[in-house]
């Protein structure tokens with residue numbers, strides 16, 4: 001009988017599977033196996049039987065080493081891997097890698113050890129020992145760390161009593177990945193609009209077929225409570241749910257709210273979860289033991305055994321786009337997964353992406369509107385502060401009218417949020433003597449002054465250096481001027497304006513860990529802070545009951561770049577930030593400092609007229625052929641030298657297949673022309689909506705000159721970043 005040869009896809013940068021002999025192993029498609037690869041062994045997945053094994057390779061074909069004892073990757077996930085690779089042009093192996101996070105090489109799990117009272121009291125008694133013994137007097141087993149913490153003693157005290165035989169150790173089972181959510185635990189009383197939307201969601205889950213629904217609710221309308229009803233329905237039907245969230249910062253409150261609604265927290269999946277816990281979660285999800293996962297975009301590639309629902313919260317958020325490795329948009333690929341799995345997908349946003357808005361208008365997505373805030377709170381009243389007429393004095397950033405409003409808020413014991421989407425102290429430092437500007441040696445970017453950390457930092461590559469004593473150019477001392485504001489500088493100004501106020505600066509670079517972040521968010525919720533100064537970290541999703549005033553310090557910041565989505569992003573971000581105001585009591589107020597009060601984005605925000613914004617933006621996109629009315633793909637060519645990058649970019653452009661429907665723009669030097677020491681050129685493709693742009697690019701690359709030496713080529717289908 002002929003040997004059975006199978007295709008095994010391995011998680012490396014390769015598009016095609018390798019052939020292996022199955023040997024005596026009864027392997028089937030989807031099985032996770034160990035295979036020899038070069039000199040090492042790696043984990044791969046059987047993709048199918050090799051259709052036509054090459055007889056010339058027969059004696060070179062190696063055997064599968066072992067079949068792993070984990071559930072196979074089901075056809076749905078395998079199709080998703082194929083689909084994402086085909087669409088993004090990322091090597092299939094790299095997409096598979098995202099689906100194979102089962103944690104090899106972690107070694108055996110560390111045991112959790114508990115202690116209990118077991119023997120006679122120790123000969124020498126100390127107050128700490130006495131406290132510990134008093135705690136354990138009830139005879140219960142406690143985890144070692146818990147016992148020490150509860151008794152207020154060090155771990156050494158516990159160990160000492162174990163050595164003396166007073167305490168005995170017990171091996172504890174690992175703490176569970178996730179409990180069982182109870183759909184009937186604490187269902188909310190829904191408003192009419194919420195109830196209508198929730199009913200539609202429940203029906204969609206019950207229909208168990210592909211459908212896309214948009215929960216389109218104003219800020220504070222209770223979108224979360226509503227999509228929880230879809231999750232409840234999936235749980236009732238014994239099917240798994242995936243809730244995607246753009247940022248871990250967002251998950252904190254949502255997880256607590258989930259627990260309040262369902263009695264337990266969902267399983268979490270994001271970069272802050274430890275590798276070991278992730279490995280256990282992966283396995284439990286594959287075994288169908290995890291009813292609900294809440295996670296960042298990479299959770300999309302988890303091996304659900306029976307996925308019944310996907311929710312994408314804040315679907316418009318740019319964080320859903322992965323910008324390195326496999327460049328994919330998690331919202332778009334979630335729609336793909338839902339259609340492959342034949343399940344409903346729920347998108348939620350107060351400011352839908354233009355793509356989603358168009359889909360809803362065309363009826364491809366079903367819109368479920370929540371036009372009012374829950375509990376009848378009014379939406380914030382938004383006004384512009386025209387910086388060219390009533391701006392702050394030189395060297396200051398808070399206009400008198402905004403300062404007055406902050407003062408009033410504090411007097412009323414309410415909170416104020418000052419939003420500035422710029423980390424650090426100042427975006428540019430220059431020498432007053434000679435005009436020298438501090439730039440990153442490896443990037444085309446200025447160094448940002450971070451005073452809290454006492455460093456000048458590059459926001460592109462992370463390069464950092466101390467503040468020099470003298471100008472590197474003219475050697476003048478004490479001649480540096482900080483130009484422009486960052487949140488740290490704003491904090492300085494707030495300190496002088498409101499010396500008594502309790503101020504919290506929140507910015508991703510100041511964060512040490514998630515626990516600190518959670519604690520800081522809690523301190524705002526509980527009213528232990530008067531003024532919050534923050535970047536987009538605090539802009540989204542949060543619900544702060546006492547926050548009534550939102551001041552947007554520089555509303556024009558995001559409008560100035562050449563990004564076709566600049567207006568959309570600015571509108572979304574500012575609407576989200578303003579939407580933090582007045583969610584529980586009183587009238588929320590948003591004050592927008594801008595030089596362009598007449599800009600369509602500002603006008604829509606001030607008038608609270610979302611429709612006006614979408615109408616003008618959609619018309620512009622339609623006229624210019626930008627997404628979703630046309631399609632884009634970008635190619636970045638980079639090299640160690642500028643001529644090498646440029647020469648290859650030109651050759652690449654010359655090799656583009658002729659197709660009058662596709663327009664090739666460039667090559668042009670990228671806006672960030674130097675990044676991490678590499679010179680960059682950009683090509684942009686524009687095509688009509690119906691064209692298979694991935695296919696076009698694939699054909700192009702097949703005939704393009706080879707990438708040699710230190711040249712690199714990054715393909716981005718549906719690019720979101722234009723730097």
Ligand SMILES: Nc1ncnc2c1ncn2[C@@H]1O[C@H](COP(=O)(O)OP(=O)(O)OP(=O)(O)O)[C@@H](O)[C@H]1O
Pocket residue numbers: 188189190191194217218219220221222223224225349350374540541542543579
């Ligand atoms: N039916 C309900 N019963 C009780 N509380 C509710 C209900 N609906 C919403 N809420 C509360 O109203 C507040 C706002 O809801 P939620 O945060 O879900 O709004 P949202 O639409 O997600 O807002 P945003 O888009 O601004 O994040 C929350 O504190 C939530 O618990």
Ligand SMILES: [Zn+2]
Pocket residue numbers: 440441442443445458459460461462463676
């Ligand atoms: Zn840099």
